[in-house]
Amino acid sequence: MTSLAQLLPIDWILACVALLLAVGGAGVVRPHNLFLVARVLFPLGAALSLLIAMTALTALFSVPQIAILPLGLPGLPFHLRLDPLSAFFLFLFGGTTAGISIFAAGYFRKGEGTPPGLLCLQYHVFVASMALIMLADDAYVFMVMWELMALSSFFLVTANHTIPEIRRAGYLYLLIAHIGALAILLCFGVLQANTGDYTFANMRAQELTPFWASVAFVLALFGFGAKAGIVPLHIWLPEAHPAAPSPVSALMSGVMLKTAIYGLLRIGFEVLQLQLAWWGVLALILGLVTALFGVVFSAIQSDMKRLLAYSSIENIGLLLIGIGLALLFVSYGTSALAALALTAVLYHALNHAFFKSLLFLSTGAVLHATGERNLGKLGGLLRYMPWVGWLALTGALAAAGLPPLNGFVSEWLLLQSFLFTLGLPSTFVNMLLPVVAAGVALVAALGAYVMVKFFGVIFLGQPREPNLAGAHDAARLERGGLVWLAAGCLLLGLFPAQVIALIDPVTRVLVGDGVGPQVAANGWLFLAPVAAERASYSPLLFLLLVAGSFALTFLLVRALYHGRARRAPPWDCGFPLLNARMQDTAEGFGQPIRLVFDPFFRIERHLPSPFDAQPSYRLVVTDHFWQWLYVPIARIAEAASRIVGLLQQGRIATYLLYSFITLLVMLVLVFR
Amino acid sequence: MSLYSVLAQLLALALAVLGAPLLTGWVNQCRAWLQNKSAPPLLLPYRTLHKLFHKESIVAEHASPLFRATPYLVFGAMVLACGIVPSLSTDLLLAPAADAIALVGLFALARVFMSLAAMDIGTAFGTLGARREMLVGFLAEPALLMVLFTASSLTQSTSLASIVQTIAHQEFAILPSLAVAGVAFTMVSLAENARVPIDNPATHLELTMIHEAMILEYSGRHLALIEWAASLKLFAYSCIGVALFVPWGIATVDDPIGILLAAPSLVIKLIIGGAALALIETLSAKMRIFRVPEFLAGAFLLAVIGILVRFLLKA
Numbered sequence: 001m002t003s004l005a006q007l008l009p010i011d012w013i014l015a016c017v018a019l020l021l022a023v024g025g026a027g028v029v030r031p032h033n034l035f036l037v038a039r040v041l042f043p044l045g046a047a048l049s050l051l052i053a054m055t056a057l058t059a060l061f062s063v064p065q066i067a068i069l070p071l072g073l074p075g076l077p078f079h080l081r082l083d084p085l086s087a088f089f090l091f092l093f094g095g096t097t098a099g100i101s102i103f104a105a106g107y108f109r110k111g112e113g114t115p116p117g118l119l120c121l122q123y124h125v126f127v128a129s130m131a132l133i134m135l136a137d138d139a140y141v142f143m144v145m146w147e148l149m150a151l152s153s154f155f156l157v158t159a160n161h162t163i164p165e166i167r168r169a170g171y172l173y174l175l176i177a178h179i180g181a182l183a184i185l186l187c188f189g190v191l192q193a194n195t196g197d198y199t200f201a202n203m204r205a206q207e208l209t210p211f212w213a214s215v216a217f218v219l220a221l222f223g224f225g226a227k228a229g230i231v232p233l234h235i236w237l238p239e240a241h242p243a244a245p246s247p248v249s250a251l252m253s254g255v256m257l258k259t260a261i262y263g264l265l266r267i268g269f270e271v272l273q274l275q276l277a278w279w280g281v282l283a284l285i286l287g288l289v290t291a292l293f294g295v296v297f298s299a300i301q302s303d304m305k306r307l308l309a310y311s312s313i314e315n316i317g318l319l320l321i322g323i324g325l326a327l328l329f330v331s332y333g334t335s336a337l338a339a340l341a342l343t344a345v346l347y348h349a350l351n352h353a354f355f356k357s358l359l360f361l362s363t364g365a366v367l368h369a370t371g372e373r374n375l376g377k378l379g380g381l382l383r384y385m386p387w388v389g390w391l392a393l394t395g396a397l398a399a400a401g402l403p404p405l406n407g408f409v410s411e412w413l414l415l416q417s418f419l420f421t422l423g424l425p426s427t428f429v430n431m432l433l434p435v436v437a438a439g440v441a442l443v444a445a446l447g448a449y450v451m452v453k454f455f456g457v458i459f460l461g462q463p464r465e466p467n468l469a470g471a472h473d474a475a476r477l478e479r480g481g482l483v484w485l486a487a488g489c490l491l492l493g494l495f496p497a498q499v500i501a502l503i504d505p506v507t508r509v510l511v512g513d514g515v516g517p518q519v520a521a522n523g524w525l526f527l528a529p530v531a532a533e534r535a536s537y538s539p540l541l542f543l544l545l546v547a548g549s550f551a552l553t554f555l556l557v558r559a560l561y562h563g564r565a566r567r568a569p570p571w572d573c574g575f576p577l578l579n580a581r582m583q584d585t586a587e588g589f590g591q592p593i594r595l596v597f598d599p600f601f602r603i604e605r606h607l608p609s610p611f612d613a614q615p616s617y618r619l620v621v622t623d624h625f626w627q628w629l630y631v632p633i634a635r636i637a638e639a640a641s642r643i644v645g646l647l648q649q650g651r652i653a654t655y656l657l658y659s660f661i662t663l664l665v666m667l668v669l670v671f672r
Numbered sequence: 673m674s675l676y677s678v679l680a681q682l683l684a685l686a687l688a689v690l691g692a693p694l695l696t697g698w699v700n701q702c703r704a705w706l707q708n709k710s711a712p713p714l715l716l717p718y719r720t721l722h723k724l725f726h727k728e729s730i731v732a733e734h735a736s737p738l739f740r741a742t743p744y745l746v747f748g749a750m751v752l753a754c755g756i757v758p759s760l761s762t763d764l765l766l767a768p769a770a771d772a773i774a775l776v777g778l779f780a781l782a783r784v785f786m787s788l789a790a791m792d793i794g795t796a797f798g799t800l801g802a803r804r805e806m807l808v809g810f811l812a813e814p815a816l817l818m819v820l821f822t823a824s825s826l827t828q829s830t831s832l833a834s835i836v837q838t839i840a841h842q843e844f845a846i847l848p849s850l851a852v853a854g855v856a857f858t859m860v861s862l863a864e865n866a867r868v869p870i871d872n873p874a875t876h877l878e879l880t881m882i883h884e885a886m887i888l889e890y891s892g893r894h895l896a897l898i899e900w901a902a903s904l905k906l907f908a909y910s911c912i913g914v915a916l917f918v919p920w921g922i923a924t925v926d927d928p929i930g931i932l933l934a935a936p937s938l939v940i941k942l943i944i945g946g947a948a949l950a951l952i953e954t955l956s957a958k959m960r961i962f963r964v965p966e967f968l969a970g971a972f973l974l975a976v977i978g979i980l981v982r983f984l985l986k987a
Contacts, residue, residue, distance in 0.1 A: 380794065382792075402784060403774055418821075431984060434983050438979070441817040442814040445813040448783075448813075449806045461792065461794030532768060533829060533834050534828065534831065537769070537770060541768075545752045549747070554744050557725065557893050561725040567732070567733050570733070570794075572888065575796075578795060583791075588799075592804075593807075
């Protein structure tokens with residue numbers, strides 16, 4: 001009998017995943033017992049996720065481990081493998097999910113659509129399938145888990161299935177998820193190169209021609225792009241993420257989108273043995289379009305969860321830009337730079353998982369306290385919900401990419417990797433890169449605009465509705481989840497050198513190089529990925545200096561002058577009749593962006609005329625892609641099915657005739 | 673960490689914190705002269721600060737702690753910004769803590785907190801100011817970043833100290849990329865420091881305000897800190913401009929005599945720069961707010977052209 005100490009990390013993780021499934025199953029035993037689900041099962045799930053994260057941390061530095069489970073079809077067992085890439089994403093998964101599950105423990109209530117026990121099952125199947133995707137080492141397990149993830153999350157999205165919009169969002173989500181899955185399946189088909197062996201080990205051994213490798217890459221980009229929300233396949237994301245209950249939105253945005261990034265990295269860098277420069281260019285351009293599109297749409301949203309969903313599209317765009325840059329560097333043979341770009345990608349994936357989950361969960365807390373998702377009916381909540389407010393501020397600052405929080409570090413790394421591109425041997429690439437770098441800078445700055453809008457409109461100012469004064473702060477478990485994620489944002493921001501030490505083994509797997517030793521050589525306090533005189537940043541020092549001068553100024557002002565302050569009504573240029581309606585609404589705050597980026601939007605505006613008895617103003621902003629892409633495709637699909645429908649006469653005799661004709665044709669073909 | 677870098681750092685910080693209001697006073701004086709007005713005394717900003725610190729702070733009834741903390745935070749951020757811009761010497765103690773990108777991040781941090789504080793009270797003007805400030809910021813920030821990138825690509829380094837050291841030590845030549853970047857930088861500085869033609873630091877006409885609208889609710893020591901921080905920001909931007917485009921005379925590593933010469937040369941450059949700023953402000957008219965994005969998009973595109981020139985022509 002093997003003792004516990006002999007168990008490999010992969011065994012531990014598999015055991016945890018099995019237990020997660022068991023936790024989910026236990027929910028169904030007593031589906032209406034809220035106490036069991038909320039106070040026992042979800043915290044248990046959080047603990048298991050944390051255990052996975054911790055085990056993954058140890059696996060980052062050990063050799064890849066393989067497990068073969070005799071599950072599935074006969075002769076087709078599950079191949080699983082834990083290498084640094086899997087381990088890093090499992091760490092991301094576990095760390096984020098632990099916080100979300102703790103929050104979810106306090107979040108789900110009775111009487112909202114699906115009973116809690118069933119939600120618990122769907123939730124844990126979703127979580128377990130994501131963990132197994134990251135462990136999969138053959139196309140079979142990968143696809144099964146990919147489908148399981150899509151289906152379980154579909155049920156979670158439609159938890160409040162009594163509302164028609166939510167059912168519609170769920171349908172759209174399921175549809176695009178399946179189109180994407182189809183592309184991934186085809187990609188695996190190309191990768192196995194007619195050998196009939198679908199293990200990743202076999203795919204790695206194949207030497208594809210540049211043409212077939214490109215086909216595989218484009219299919220992977222399409223398939224994973226559909227899951228990640230890359231423009232123009234983003235269309236489901238702003239519908240499905242807001243429709244789901246907040247912990248599920250957090251899980252989808254924070255973790256599920258990263259499974260797509262994981263897949264793209266796994267196939268693009270590890271399974272495929274050659275990388276072409278034009279893939280990088282394609283990814284760069286798509287990434288830039290996605291990021292800009294996401295952030296511009298995010299700025300004009302008035303529903304807080306839609307705003308965050310669009311902001312996720314923005315971040316996926318940034319990740320794709322980093323991947324494109326890394327592909328370019330690899331194809332030009334500069335693996336050290338590719339490692340830098342990939343470090344930025346992996347770091348940003350981790351950061352986004354933490355801050356976006358934190359923000360989605362805080363919208364959940366706001367939603368529970370006020371019952372309102374519309375930014376135009378919120379406001380002033382920092383006073384009534386200080387815990388949620390201050391923690392959401394941490395998340396918003398991180399998402400805005402401000403130092404010394406985590407979002408800044410990864411944007412810094414990304415910009416650094418652009419700077420070192422000078423001297424690539426292609427004029428076109430040299431022309432493209434500064435433009436993309438400028439685009440990244442613009443997106444980052446707009447990201448700050450979005451986050452000021454998000455936080456300012458929800459938590460600052462005066463309550464726009466009278467009932468907001470009764471809003472209560474989050475309960476203890478919810479608070480715990482938020483604190484965990486906010487602490488993650490802070491620590492990931494303050495200790496970049498340590499985080500990069502974790503990323504180093506991953507980039508070594510992907511491109512055979514890493515920035516870890518260089519960073520370690522410059523000391524734990526500084527982040528200097530190339531050389532200290534080239535670029536360095538020390539968040540801890542930065543924080544200490546700002547906080548130090550804050551404290552010094554505070555004390556000096558009090559010592560030299562005084563600290564008296566008097567409370568009085570707001571001045572507002574002496575205007576006495578101030579009320580909450582005079583603040584900017586979400587639409588008002590987004591209006592400059594709508595004007596500046598007018599061509600991005602399809603705007604339907606209804607303005608009141610001077611003679612209207614009941615003047616009304618209505619503005620609907622939609623996406624051009626519906627009109628340009630989806631409506632034509634839907635029309636073509638309908639037309640095609642109408643033609644196919646001609647075959648369907650509904651009479652047995654006709655169908656028998658079809659069978660007969662088919663048989664004849666077959667016979668002719670065979671005995672020709 | 674040498675004694676020299678500690679001293680250089682302390683000297684630069686002291687010069688910035690104590691001298692920044694003087695620069696503001698000088699610009700105001702020049703502006704008054706150019707506009708045929710009798711000029712306010714040069715030391716007026718100090719007197720104003722002293723007066724404001726003495727006064728009681730009035731805080732709106734439902735202001736959150738964010739509102740009260742922001743002046744200190746913005747002031748602290750601007751002090752740090754002045755500390756990492758190489759104004760006197762390129763050998764600064766704090767230089768490794770933040771590079772050019774972190775400097776832009778620092779300005780963004782201050783801007784975001786100012787906007788949030790402006791939204792905190794929930795007045796019409798406060799939110800208006802916050803929205804306009806973020807509008808200016810989202811175009812000015814990437815433009816500034818691209819200007820710094822152009823300079824960085826000369827040395828393949830984002831460390832401000834190495835950039836300035838390289839530029840200061842090369843032969844005098846007008847590089848096309850830096851020239852274009854210089855124009856973009858001037859435009860960005862006008863916008864970021866709330867100057868005409870983007871904003872007017874002297875205005876109190878409500879509909880045209882940007883910066884002033886955000887700080888309407890501040891009084892007493894809070895206002896003093898914000899005004900001081902604004903002076904520091906102007907000082908920091910002037911020093912960035914000086915360091916990137918006319919760095920000659922700046923002291924380098926372990927050069928105690930150099931730093932004594934660098935101080936007067938910096939003062940002379942700032943006197944000229946301040947007068948030029950006053951001239952620009954006098955010669956141009958304030959723009960309508962919706963022309964501002966065009967102006968700043970122009971600056972952004974110029975900065976991108978600068979870096980493209982650098983990448984494509986290596987010039």
